[in-house]
Amino acid sequence: MRTGVECLMDGLKKAGVQVIFGLPGGSVLDIFNGLYDAPFKFVLTRHEQGAAHMADGYARATGRVGCCLVTSGPGATNTVTGLGTAYMDSIPLVCISGQVPTHMIGNDAFQEADTTGITRPVTKHNYLVRNADDLPRIIAEAFYIAGTGKPGPVLVDIPKDVQRASTKAHTPDSVSIRGYNPTTEGHPKQIARLAEAINKAKKPLLYVGGGAIAANAAEEVTQLARKAKIPVTTTLLGLGAFPETDSLALRMLGMHGSVTANYATHHCDLLVSIGARFDDRVTGKIAEFASHAKIAHIDIDPTAISKSVPVDIPVVGDVKHVLKVLIPLVESKERTEWLAQIQEWKQKNPFAYDQNGSKLMPQYVIEQIYALTKGDAIIVTEVGQHQMWSAQYYKYTQPRTFISSGGLGTMGFGLPAAIGAQFGCPGKMVVDISGDGSAQMNFQELVVAVEHQVPIKVVILNNGYLGMVRQWQEMFYKKQYSATCLGQSGRGKNEKIKDCPDRPYLPDFVKLAEAHGALGLRAKTRAAVVPMLTKAFEADGPAVVECMVEPEANVYPMVPAGASLMEMIQSMA
Amino acid sequence: MKHIISMLVENRPGVLARVIGLISGRGYNIDSLNVAPTQDITTSRITMTVPGDDHVLEQVTKQLNKLVDVIKVFDLTKEKYIDRELAMVKVCASTKNRSALIELAALFRAENVSVQNKAMIIQMVGTTDAVDNFLELIKPHGIVEVSRTGVIAVGKAEG
Numbered sequence: 001m002r003t004g005v006e007c008l009m010d011g012l013k014k015a016g017v018q019v020i021f022g023l024p025g026g027s028v029l030d031i032f033n034g035l036y037d038a039p040f041k042f043v044l045t046r047h048e049q050g051a052a053h054m055a056d057g058y059a060r061a062t063g064r065v066g067c068c069l070v071t072s073g074p075g076a077t078n079t080v081t082g083l084g085t086a087y088m089d090s091i092p093l094v095c096i097s098g099q100v101p102t103h104m105i106g107n108d109a110f111q112e113a114d115t116t117g118i119t120r121p122v123t124k125h126n127y128l129v130r131n132a133d134d135l136p137r138i139i140a141e142a143f144y145i146a147g148t149g150k151p152g153p154v155l156v157d158i159p160k161d162v163q164r165a166s167t168k169a170h171t172p173d174s175v176s177i178r179g180y181n182p183t184t185e186g187h188p189k190q191i192a193r194l195a196e197a198i199n200k201a202k203k204p205l206l207y208v209g210g211g212a213i214a215a216n217a218a219e220e221v222t223q224l225a226r227k228a229k230i231p232v233t234t235t236l237l238g239l240g241a242f243p244e245t246d247s248l249a250l251r252m253l254g255m256h257g258s259v260t261a262n263y264a265t266h267h268c269d270l271l272v273s274i275g276a277r278f279d280d281r282v283t284g285k286i287a288e289f290a291s292h293a294k295i296a297h298i299d300i301d302p303t304a305i306s307k308s309v310p311v312d313i314p315v316v317g318d319v320k321h322v323l324k325v326l327i328p329l330v331e332s333k334e335r336t337e338w339l340a341q342i343q344e345w346k347q348k349n350p351f352a353y354d355q356n357g358s359k360l361m362p363q364y365v366i367e368q369i370y371a372l373t374k375g376d377a378i379i380v381t382e383v384g385q386h387q388m389w390s391a392q393y394y395k396y397t398q399p400r401t402f403i404s405s406g407g408l409g410t411m412g413f414g415l416p417a418a419i420g421a422q423f424g425c426p427g428k429m430v431v432d433i434s435g436d437g438s439a440q441m442n443f444q445e446l447v448v449a450v451e452h453q454v455p456i457k458v459v460i461l462n463n464g465y466l467g468m469v470r471q472w473q474e475m476f477y478k479k480q481y482s483a484t485c486l487g488q489s490g491r492g493k494n495e496k497i498k499d500c501p502d503r504p505y506l507p508d509f510v511k512l513a514e515a516h517g518a519l520g521l522r523a524k525t526r527a528a529v530v531p532m533l534t535k536a537f538e539a540d541g542p543a544v545v546e547c548m549v550e551p552e553a554n555v556y557p558m559v560p561a562g563a564s565l566m567e568m569i570q571s572m573a
Numbered sequence: 574m575k576h577i578i579s580m581l582v583e584n585r586p587g588v589l590a591r592v593i594g595l596i597s598g599r600g601y602n603i604d605s606l607n608v609a610p611t612q613d614i615t616t617s618r619i620t621m622t623v624p625g626d627d628h629v630l631e632q633v634t635k636q637l638n639k640l641v642d643v644i645k646v647f648d649l650t651k652e653k654y655i656d657r658e659l660a661m662v663k664v665c666a667s668t669k670n671r672s673a674l675i676e677l678a679a680l681f682r683a684e685n686v687s688v689q690n691k692a693m694i695i696q697m698v699g700t701t702d703a704v705d706n707f708l709e710l711i712k713p714h715g716i717v718e719v720s721r722t723g724v725i726a727v728g729k730a731e732g
Contacts, residue, residue, distance in 0.1 A: 116587060120594055125641040128587065145641060179583060179644040303635040 004132040004163040005034035008096070011139030011171050013039060015094075017067050019423050021045055021054040025071020026111060027098030030163040035069075043423065043448060048075050050416040050445040052082020055093045057417030059086075060403045061378055062424035063216060065147045066093035072100055073111030076157070077118060081410055083153045084122040088407025089237060090214055092151035094142045095119075101161040102130060115157045124152030132165035137172055144175040149182025150301040151214055182300060186317030186325065194272070194296050194313050195329035201270035201294075203338045204230045207253065207282075210237030210406065211275015211299060212319050218242065218399040220323035221274060228330045231342050233261035235276050236387075237406040240396035245375075250342065251351070254282040255559045256388040259349035262557075262565040264342060265290050273297040275319045278309045279407070280561075288564035298322050351392045353553070360526045362386065362461045362549040366393035368529050369431060369459060372537055377429040378403060378421050382414040382438030385467040388555040390433045412441025418456045419449050429457070429537065436462040436486055436509070436546075443512065449542040450517035457536050458544045460509055463551045471554045475572070513544035523547045575604065576623050576630045577649040577656060577726050583642040584610055584617040591640055592619060596633060601625055605658070605701075605723030616644065620725045649726050656726035659696065660704045661686070665715035666693040674714060681707045692717055 002010070008031060012020070019041040024032045035042055045051040048070045055066030066086075070079055076097040086093050100109040116128045125145050127138045135158070142154040198204055212221050218241045225232045225248050232242040233253040242249055253261035265271065271293040276282070283289040286308055296313035297305050305314040315322050353363040366389050369377070379394055380403040381387040387404055396402045403421055405413040418432035439460045449456050464487040473481050485491045487505045513520030519539050523532040529547060536543035557568040582588050589608060596603055604622040611618050623630065630648060637646045649656075666674055666688070674693060678685060683697035697707050701724055708719065 117590070120591060121598060130586075177641060180641045301639070303632065303639055307632060 001166040001168060004129075004135050004158065004165050004167065005030050007132065007135045007167060007169065007171070008139060008158070008163070009034050009038050011136055012067065014171050015065065015139065015143040017065075019043060019058065020067045020069050021051040021058075021420065022069035023048050023051060023071070023075060025075050025098065027072035027100060027160050028069065028075075028163075030160065031069065031096070031098065031158070041423075043452065045416070045448055046444040047442065048078035049082050049412070050442050050448070052079040052093070052095060053085065053410075053413050053416035053442070054420035054423070054445070054448075055095070056082060056086045056091050056413075057380060057403055057420030058424040059091050059093050059420075060417070061400055061421035063400065064092075064424070065143055066091070066420065067096070068093065069096045070098070071111065072098045072115065073113045075111075076115040077113055080119060080122060081408075083119055083155065085405045085408045085410045085413055086153040087122045087124065089210060089405065090151050091153065092146040093153045094146050095153060095155045097155060097157050098163075099128065099157045099159040102159045103161070105159065115155065119155050122153070123155050124150075126155040126157065128157045129159065129162050132162050132167040133169045135162065135167065136169045140172050140175050141177060145177075145180065149180070150211075183302070183316050184300065184318040184321055186298065186315045186322035188325070190313065190315045191322060191325050192329060194298075194315055195326055197270055197294060197296060197313055198228055198230070198272065199331045199333075202335070203268045204228070204270040204272065205264050205268035205293075206230050206232045206242075206272050206274060207235070207265070207276050208232055208238040208241045208274045209235040209276025211277075212238060212241040213275075213399045215275060215300070215319040216399070217275070217320035217323055220320055220327065224323055224327050224330065227327060227332055229333050229335045229339065230272075231264060231339065233257070233264065235279065235282055235406070236391055236404060238276060239391060239402040240399045243397040244395040245397055247343075250346070252391050253565070254279075255284070255561075256392065256555050256557065258351060258392075259557055259568060260342060260345040262559070262568060263345050266292070266564075266566050267341075268293045271295050273299070274323070275299060277301075277304045278307065280308070283309065283565075284559045284567075285562055285564040288566070353556075358526055359550045360523070360529065360548060362463065362547070362553050363389050363393050364526060365459065365461060365529055365533075365547050365549065366390055366433065368533055369433070370394045372530070372533055373429050373431065377401070377431050378425060380404065380414045380418040380421055380430060380432045382432070382434045383409045383411045384435045384438060385463075385471065385553075385555050386433050386435045386438075386461045388468075389461075411438040414438060415442050415456075415458060416445045418458070419445060419454055422449070422454045422456050423452075430455075432456055432458045434458055434460045435467055436460055436464065437466040439509065440507070443516075446513065446516040446518055446542065446544070453541050455540060456542050458513075458542070459533070459536075460544065460546045461549045462505070462509065462546050463549050463553065464505060465551060468555070470552070474552070474554070475558075475569070476560070509544060509546040519543035521545045574624070574627065574650070576625065577654065577724060578621050578623060578630075578634065578637070578646065579649050579726055579728070580619045580637060580646045581611065581644040582617050582619055583644065584615050585642060588617070588642040589619065591642060592637060595636055595640070596623060599633070601629075601633070605721070607723040607725050620723070622724050647728060649728055653729040654726045655729065656700060656724050657698055658701055658704055658722050658724050659698050660708070660719060660721045662695050662697065662708065662711065662719050663692050663717040664695060664711050665691060665717060667691060670714055674711065677707075677710055683707060
């Protein structure tokens with residue numbers, strides 16, 4: 001006979017868990033007691049949202065299933081944003097939450113929440129364990145479901161009495177669920193149709209998304225592109241699935257994508273989506289998206305096919321598997337005319353920003369991070385302008401080296417995700433690129449990096465604004481900066497603080513870093529950027545570099561929401 | 574257009590909430606819903622009618638199929654099927670109108686299942702249209718209460 005907690009520990013061990021991120025509480029005291037001498041590293045976070053993002057960053061960087069552990073009620077509700085972030089980007093993680101004893105459920109007990117109810121729309125699946133006999137099976141199923149098919153977060157809610165109950169049940173050696181059989185092998189006929197379409201196409205384009213990275217198919221994507229000479233554009237989450245230094249790389253497409261990628265999407269005669277889901281930030285106006293092209297879509301998720309854009313050649317299956325079958329069927333071609341056209345677009349329209357004068361431009365900082373890390377770092381971002389600049393001005397050549405909340409767009413994701421990524425990849429340089437808005441969400445987790453001497457580097461591009469929202473206000477709301485000034489000047493009437501001469505920007509990020517035990521540095525000028533970054537990157541432990549960048553720099557190109565990809569705004573002038 | 578979706582699901586707590594959440598989360602109304610175990614006690618059959626255009630319902634059907642606890646989903650509207658529902662109607666009935674009600678019920682092959690002093694309960698099985706029609710006709714007698722099972726349906730394909 002074993003207790004529920006012993007079953008859980010055994011299940012986690014058999015699932016290959018190496019590190020758990022979390023925070024204890026009343027309903028998980030027994031689990032934490034069991035963890036005390038368990039063979040996993042436990043990382044005590046300072047907020048449950050941080051735990052979920054760390055497990056997420058760990059999963060994105062390693063490809064393994066991340067794991068976090070939290071208590072009932074607020075512990076569980078605090079993970080909701082983290083679960084939603086992982087769900088939108090199809091990231092495998094398992095969240096174990098404590099629950100009040102089964103006989104108290106529904107009684108408004110202390111720290112009770114309907115956790116499975118609350119997390120149902122943000123998880124791939126979830127469980128409320130009612131009986132210890134079911135626990136070993138459920139833990140095995142949770143990891144299986146999280147990591148197979150289209151990956152995603154799974155939550156297991158375990159009431160306190162179930163943790164303590166005894167059972168004879170054992171962790172099963174294999175999992176079989178009759179309602180869950182993801183299609184991994186693509187249909188041979190569909191793959192043959194796709195090969196034929198590629199061989200016939202004069203102007204094909206590969207549009208590669210996060211699915212290619214989830215399937216560990218970067219190598220196959222590269223083989224396909226190089227063999228058939230097909231240019232490649234990636235989504236934000238697809239960055240790194242194809243080396244951006246390659247002449248076939250067009251960089252990212254969509255709202256803030258490259259001119260070349262958007263032109264190519266508009267002009268191509270065959271668009272092959274590989275694990276990308278035609279997100280609205282990618283397509284712009286649907287009716288005009290790739291309107292001259294036949295559209296093919298390889299995806300493990302049948303619901304992604306023809307969801308927003310009608311697909312001519314659907315292939316449901318695991319991207320890696322499908323590409324392995326496809327590549328031998330595809331002919332080597334030169335496509336001289338199409339590639340020459342693309343080269344011309346590329347030369348005329350590189351990502352560009354104001355190089356005049358001595359202004360400290362945010363894009364410059366990213367370029368220097370790229371130069372100093374020789375393009376070999378894991379770049380993690382928060383959400384906003386800095387995220388887009390990180391996508392534009394750093395060239396990704398390896399999968400799992402760009403980590404960002406794409407679907408949900410979660411500010412405060414980056415710092416904890418960077419810590420998780422660094423736990424998974426101890427030998428890599430991990431840099432969290434942040435804005436001053438995002439940096440103030442989940443900064444508390446920096447303590448975790450300092451305690452464990454996990455040497456993440458946080459680069460804050462401080463422009464004093466919630467910059468992306470400000471940019472939209474500048475472009476579409478007559479420059480009325482409502483609630484986007486983080487500094488105290490320039491605020492709207494109803495936000496002004498009475499009798500307040502310009503007070504300094506708060507918080508002081510250097511002091512804040514130091515208060516957390518990290519190295520804090522500030523670059524106020526363009527000339528100071530490289531020395532400060534160098535100092536931070538050479539430091540043994542975590543470091544924070546605040547760069548006081550040009551306040552009203554904008555992200556270009558920009559396709560206004562709902563406009564066609566051909567309607568790119570290149571500047572405000 | 575109205576779609577009849579028939580699904581085989583695990584007979585477990587929470588499964589219905591998942592199915593309904595998926596549909597209501599997209600802002601669609603469920604016109605009728607029926608759930609009961611099948612010949613295999615570990616599975617249940619959910620039958621529901623949902624209005625919506627074909628493209629939307631195709632998405633919904635695919636999404637339902639993706640749920641771990643859902644074993645199989647059929648949009649019966651795409652094939653030949655038999656559908657019925659059962660209604661129990663408590664209607665005001667005194668000695669004055671009782672025979673009229675009995676006659677009306679007989680026309681619809683409905684059955685009197687309970688007769689009391691001031692009311693009777695009639696059980697009616699038929700298609701949704703037939704049930705609607707029957708209810709319309711007995712309305713003037715004064716309906717006290719109606720309980721309907723909602724549509725249940727079986728596809729005609731053999732095997």
